[in-house]
Amino acid sequence: MASNNRALLKRLAVDLAELCSDPENIDYAFDLLNATYGTEVAQAARDRLKTDPAIRLLVQERYWGNWPALPDLVALPAGSLGHVYGLFMTSQGMSELPPPVLPSGVGSDDAYLQMRIRHTHDLWHVIAGLPITLAGEAAANGLTTEQLRWPGSALLIAADLIHRVSTGAADTEGEEAVDVGVAIAYGLNLGAEARPLLAQRWEEGWQTPLEAWRERLNILPLLKTSPFPLMPGEAASCN
Numbered sequence: 001m002a003s004n005n006r007a008l009l010k011r012l013a014v015d016l017a018e019l020c021s022d023p024e025n026i027d028y029a030f031d032l033l034n035a036t037y038g039t040e041v042a043q044a045a046r047d048r049l050k051t052d053p054a055i056r057l058l059v060q061e062r063y064w065g066n067w068p069a070l071p072d073l074v075a076l077p078a079g080s081l082g083h084v085y086g087l088f089m090t091s092q093g094m095s096e097l098p099p100p101v102l103p104s105g106v107g108s109d110d111a112y113l114q115m116r117i118r119h120t121h122d123l124w125h126v127i128a129g130l131p132i133t134l135a136g137e138a139a140a141n142g143l144t145t146e147q148l149r150w151p152g153s154a155l156l157i158a159a160d161l162i163h164r165v166s167t168g169a170a171d172t173e174g175e176e177a178v179d180v181g182v183a184i185a186y187g188l189n190l191g192a193e194a195r196p197l198l199a200q201r202w203e204e205g206w207q208t209p210l211e212a213w214r215e216r217l218n219i220l221p222l223l224k225t226s227p228f229p230l231m232p233g234e235a236a237s238c239n
Contacts, residue, residue, distance in 0.1 A: 046109075
């Protein structure tokens with residue numbers, strides 16, 4: 001066991017060192033997340049999530065609704081969750097994820113949770129109005145850390161902050177100039193204010209206005225203070 005712990009710590013140290021230098025290195029970010037999934041801290045986080053009655057019901061049902069193809073989502077009413085999500089995905093050059101093979105059995109509850117969290121990650125970006133930028137991902141890590149207590153997300157925040165203080169530069173991608181520290185604080189606040197995002201049955205509300213979803217999740221007032229610009233199609237949701 002001690003040998004395994006040393007190997008894990010070494011792996012995490014390598015990942016963190018690389019991410020402190022380059023927080024946009026996706027390979028090391030994914031490896032860090034994967035390395036933390038089997039830790040006791042991550043297991044405690046999953047156990048905590050399953051105490052939420054709505055999340056526990058999703059796990060028991062292995063809930064997975066219909067995820068339309070991106071062209072079908074884009075064709076939904078302007079300002080709806082599905083429409084904005086479809087535009088967001090296509091604007092980033094991303095395609096829809098294939099339907100997962102859902103595990104069965106009590107022992108696979110955690111595997112289902114992992115699939116659900118990963119599959120809905122980009123949807124959380126849309127709900128929170130967070131772009132796919134260094135600052136946007138930092139805010140998403142703040143949101144995930146607060147809502148899920150995910151150790152990997154917390155470590156990614158640490159890498160973002162170390163990179164920030166060592167370079168002294170804000171994120172200046174395109175016309176955006178959002179400080180990573182401000183983004184993380186905003187994401188943490190979103191996570192604290194929002195009702196549990198993991199508990200939501202998004203698939204039953206593709207045509208629901210994005211603004212209505214945000215009001216239901218108790219984040220509409222906070223989103224009005226967002227440091228990020230509107231994403232494609234988002235303005236229509238505010239009409």
